[in-house]
Structures are given as C-alpha cells and as structure tokens.
Amino acid sequence: MSLAKRRGFVFPGSEIYGGLANSWDYGPLGAQLKLNIKNLWWKRFVENRDDIVGIDTALIMNPKVWEASGHVATFSDPLVECKKCHSRYRADTLPGFSVVKMTNPKTGGFGWELSSGPDARCPNCGAKGVDSFTEPKAFNMMLKTFIGPAEETANIAYFRPETAQGMFVDYKLVADSMRLTPPFGIAQMGKAFRNEITPGNFIFRTREFEQMEIEYFIPVPKTDEDWQAVFEQWRIAMHEWMHDIGLPANHIHELEVPKDELAHYSKRTIDFEYDFPFGRKELYGLAYRTDFDLTNHSKASGQKLVARDPQTNEEYIPHCIEPTWGVDRTFLAVLCAAYHEDEEKKRVWLSLPPRLAPYKAAIFPLLANKPELIEKAKGIYSALQKDFTVAWDDRGNIGKRYFSQDEIGTPYCITVDFQTLEDNTVTVRDRDSATQERMSVDKLAEFLREKVNG
C-alpha cells in the first residue's frame, strides 16, 4: 500500500478532505496498469473470439430489472442497531454474535435471527447480549438514487450491483442485430456498486468496483455432460488467464460451492480464490445459471427472450454459464504476485508481465550533462514512444534509476552510453534477472514487441 501510493498506483479517494471510506483512486501508473488489464481481457475474450461480442450498458437501468432479478427483494445484509448507543452493524460480522437466515414459511420472504455467546457486547458502548440490539433488518446493498425532478417513490432508481443484468436484458437485441444463435457469449466491462458496510482490505472490497463478465448462452442441455463440457472450457480459460497475468498457480484455489450453499439460480458454482497477503479470498467466479435469468426476464417483461433451434426451428430459452472477473481484485492480485524484495541487495521489484507493465521500457542517457548522449537517447525514446509506453529518466546515477524503475515494474531499462555513439548499440537491462545485454538500436522495437505480445 505504501509503494502503491508513493509511486502513483493507488491513492486514497478524496484524500485532501480526509478521504471517503472504501474509496480509492487509481494514480498514473495504476490507471495504466488497470487499462492494460482491461484491454488484454477485451482483446482475448471479445476481439479474438468469434463467439463472443461485447456491450456497454447503462449503469442505471429501469428499476423493474432489479425486481425481476430478485435484487430488490433479497440483495440485502442483516443490519442491527445497538439500542443503547445507536451504533449500526452488519450482524453477520459482529464479533461474538452469529446470525441465521430463515425463510418465513407463510410469506416466502426471509429474515434473520441473531444469537450470541455469553459475553458478546456492542463494540462501541459495551451493551451486552442479543437483547441490546434491534432485530436484524434487511439492508439493501444497492445504491439508491432519484431521477427526474422530484424525490418521489416513483422516481427511485438503483445503480447496478452487477454488470450481468445488462447482458440478459439486451440478450435479444444483441442476438438479433448480430445474427447470433447459441452457443455465443455477451461480454461487458464496467462499474458496479454495492453499499458496503464492512471495511474493505485496500481495494479488495469497495463501494464502486469494476467487473469483467461474460454471459455465455448455450442450447438447452440434453444431459448434464452438455453444460459440464462448456463449464469445463471456461474453468480452463480462467486458469489460462490467471497464468498469463502472472498469478502463481500455488496461490490459486478452486472452491466448489456446496450444493446447499448455491445461490437459488445456480446449479454449480466455483469460486476461484487467491492467497492475498491478508488471507485467502474470492478472486473470480464461474457459475452455471441455467435458464433462470432469461426465464425471469421473459416473464417479467412479457418479451420472448429465446433462440431458435436451427434443426427443429423450435424456440427455446437458452441456458447460461457465467465467468466473472473483478477488475480491482485482478489489479490487486497482479500487484501482490509481482511484488519481490531482495533484502540482501536492498532491491524491490515488481515482476509484472511486460504486457501489463505501465511502462514497457525506460530510456536513460548515461550522463545527464552530455548533450550528445541526451540527444541520442531522446531520439530512441521518441521512436519507441510511437508504439510503446516508455519512461525517461536522466536524474541521479544509473543504479538509482534502475531501482526506481524496478519498483514500478518496468521490464527493460535501455541505457545510451558513449559506445552507442560509435556503434549504435545500447545496454538493455532485464528487471527480473538484473542482467544486461548489448543490443543494436535497430532491434529494440522488435525486441520489445516480442516481449510485450509474446
């Protein structure tokens, strides 16, 4: 976190005003790293695939969407209030207390029951036991707003708590305009919002976050093997993605969500967990959502969200497999995986994959007071800048400049020295091995291109 702030990756949000809980800004290097992650994902899963198209839907949707999806009714945390000091808590995270979710057999709605150990107290005023608290109340986690000219109930709207519903609601418009029949996927990257009460572990859990999500539609499975085969393809695709962005395999764990804990719409869900410095936490998810969503939206909207079997010409509601990636969690995992310290050599470096690194290379003139070195180095810098993000540094000695670039994960440092003026070669120093090789200036672009795309 200290490095992230000092070197311009992540800043506390609104810091000059004392910040804002669970709010973070991406600084210059963070914004570039995040953009590189998103563009790589989009290239891989949208541009390079024949069977997936991307969309970009509004953050505020018609409130009926969230009624049909179940978010208005059930996307809630249990909130309790201390009767004595009026502090509010999420009951399921209150130390010493526990909470059980229960369905009301009469209404079909649900509620919670709070219980506690003998000495459990309000963390603020010390009031003791269950009786000191109000009954758990459903606290909807969607961010509410008012649109139009008055704060009336009719004008309540919500900021989307997930990107997924955009793909379901636009399913038919996409399928028709692009002439697609299952199997095909709709992808989206973008912000989503949850009114988080609990603290967040840096950028791990925030009020606003970005998702990269695909709804992959398939024909109605005739057997379990039909959907399992697609599920398996996505499981592998997600592992390949994690490998390619530099996450070590031994930090990744698949959690098969037990049948009795599955969300009501899911027949199978895998959580991909990652060993963060603060513990093993959910990174990505992969769920088989059956035809739950399209069926619900068909009913609620009265529109036929269907596909047509090319053989039988019969209409059917497609099933859906959903791989989900958190952008900010990806960012955090990539940063954690890349962080290296060598205590002996007092060296800190980020081993970011070249394709993700904010700068692909840094260009140094060996000495800052030699105009002929500066001029030569500037020429190389300008030429590379057309195709790559590159840094320039002519301050301090070369060792300090290496140190500075290592900290921000620049994979290659290119130094222009006196030999360059004679034979047009430079030293190219590798971040991870800290070794140097001499290379012709003419080969630099090709070298970098291979490393960045390879």
Next chain:
Amino acid sequence: MSLAKRRGFVFPGSEIYGGLANSWDYGPLGAQLKLNIKNLWWKRFVENRDDIVGIDTALIMNPKVWEASGHVATFSDPLVECKKCHSRYRADTLPGFSVVKMTNPKTGGFGWELSSGPDARCPNCGAKGVDSFTEPKAFNMMLKTFIGPAEETANIAYFRPETAQGMFVDYKLVADSMRLTPPFGIAQMGKAFRNEITPGNFIFRTREFEQMEIEYFIPVPKTDEDWQAVFEQWRIAMHEWMHDIGLPANHIHELEVPKDELAHYSKRTIDFEYDFPFGRKELYGLAYRTDFDLTNHSKASGQKLVARDPQTNEEYIPHCIEPTWGVDRTFLAVLCAAYHEDEEKKRVWLSLPPRLAPYKAAIFPLLANKPELIEKAKGIYSALQKDFTVAWDDRGNIGKRYFSQDEIGTPYCITVDFQTLEDNTVTVRDRDSATQERMSVDKLAEFLREKVNG
C-alpha cells in the same frame, strides 16, 4: 437511430421494460467503436505525451469536494410546478416563458424570476401565465445517493457531475508521485452524471455520460500571452483530433463565449460546436480556469496544492487550462459524419476512419459450399484476427455481404475465390470507393496495419 439499433451500435436502455428516459446501451459494434475512440484518445494524449499522465478516480467523492467546487450551491436548474396539475418543468425550457437568474444582494445566493408572454400556458393542463406556477426553485442536477447503513443527512453523497474535480483533488498526489512540475497535465476518462430533466436528442444529452478531460497546469502567467500560447496549442490540438476522427471542418464551429457569460472561474472559454442533424450543438469545450480550482480546494481542505518554481524555489498555485471531450458526443458526431447514402445505387455506408471502425476487415469465401474456399478463407481470418478485429461472412451473395459491411463501416472486404487457391491472392474491396484490387495474402496484415495506424 434506426441503423444504430438494427446493426448493434446503440440500443434503448432497458428496452424490454419499456426503456428508461435518456438511457442508452452500446451494442456490440457501438461498444467497440466507443472503446476505439477512448483508446485512441488515451494513446494520443497520455501514452504518446511526455507531459501528461492519466488517472482514474472514484465516481463518488467526499461531499466536501462538491461544496468547495461550488456544485452543491450552484449546479442547479430552475424548477417550476404547475399549481393546477402539478406537472414539473425546467423553467428555462418552458415554451412561452422566460426566466432570469438574479443574485440576492443580501445573501449572495441566487434565484430566478419567471415571466411569460400573454398566452403562455402549462403544456399539460393549459393553466395560463406566471401565476399558475410556483416560483422557480433550485433543482440540483447532481445525482444523490446514500452511503453507509442509514439514509441520514450525514451520509448523503453525490455521483460526480464531471471528471475534472478528480484531477484537482489528486493534484498533489500525482505531482509528488510522478515528480512533475508545471507545465504538465492530468487526464481522465470516465463516467459523469447529471439529473437531466430535458429530453436528450438520442445519446447527445444523457443522465450518465463519459468524459475525456485534461487539466493542464501551467506556472502563474506573467502576461496574458503566457496562458494564451498554451490555450492556442490546445485549440489546435483539438482541431487536429477532430480532423483525425473524420469530422468535416465545415461542420465545426468555434463559439467564443462572451465575457459576461463566462463561468465565474473562467477567463476565456471556447465551445467547439458541431452541425448535428438536429442542429448546431456543443461538442467540446476549452477553458482557461485560472487558479480558481486549486485555490478553492487549498482553502477548503487546508492542504497546500502548490508547485515550486525551479528557479526561485518559491511555492505557487498553478493555473489551469482545461480541454474537455464528451465521449458519447464524439461517438454521435463520428457516426453522423460517417453516414453516407447513395440513393441511385441504394447504398448506405459509414465512412469511419479505419482506426475507429469496429471491424478493420471482413473475410468472405466466394462460395459457402466449397470447403476448399472456406478452409482457405478461415486461415486468413484466423491469422488476421490475432492483430485486428475482423468479421466473417459466408451468407448470401457477395453483393449483399458488401452491403452489410458498408452499413457498419468495415473499410475493407477480403474475398477468397478460386484464383486464391492458385496464386494466393485475394480481392480487397474498398468501402468508400467500392473499387477492388488484387493483393497477395502475405501483404494483407501490413496493408491493414498501415491503414489502421496511418
């Protein structure tokens, strides 16, 4: 609009639920076009420039930001209500009525006075004249929400109405972490929100929209020429951008905002207006904001948002020049400029610049029932797909496929025919001229690269 919906550029938001006013979704081709616009802007103004860095700040900032910026007090429209039928209107857009903004000399606050012609009436119920309406009330255009576990005044927050304040609030963190001294710029792309009451002209005016914005910080100008020179550089840079994205020069107009209409923080503002099909409307803006923002935030936060003069070592508050681009308006202008009809030939095409076009090329096998043509064409398609977004079509006759690609602005159609199997050449058909040339398959990638990057 019809083409935009039919071919997957822009869909009405939440359409299956009857839509949501002023809300639009970008479909597959629209999402790609919008992403191409944003990535081109980022490459040009952030990655390829030494003096500008990008950031990506939270959409919800500490509410104190909007107090300091003046948005809580003054970012309002005048709202009136008909006393008879209780319809609500923005007073300044009510036909037959006019409204004058007035400052209260006692309080320093401001209000509006409504007046009307003799026959002005409520558009809904026909109630006549000024007396039929309530006095104009300030209606704040920021979207409000509640964060934390209770809807109390203490927890009110706003979704940002502009991206600019992120750059001012993070000014010092950026300057320090990146070791920058003016002149330098901070850039940001991202969503902003305004509770628009008025109708929007398709995606021209929407509740949520994306901005691309730069705050360019300069030393305190010693003379007017000092800031005017930078202002002029940006004026030219914006014209170059508009040229490069295909906007015809004769549709672009500079509106020099008169001195008495300038925003209180601005010493000079140019609006770049564009001739849309629905009229001449604001596209971009360029403003000299002086040191207004950093001074205000310094005062309100108690933090020193300053730079240090490298010669005198004295601290100063930098001045700022702000070029602003609307993403959605850019998208709309690009689409309008690209739209061409040839009534005689019944041909419609989008002359999108190749770098912006959703697909750079489409690959066709001449006949869909010849496996050897299909196989050869698929090979070319797969090879090009690694570096370019490409389309595949083997339906109908070649003429219909050309027609279909013309409509979505694909600049090149590559057809694999029987001669291809003999000499490894294909026809490459140009969208704008509708002419064909024969080209070796080996040269396709280089050809496209030149067209896309050139």
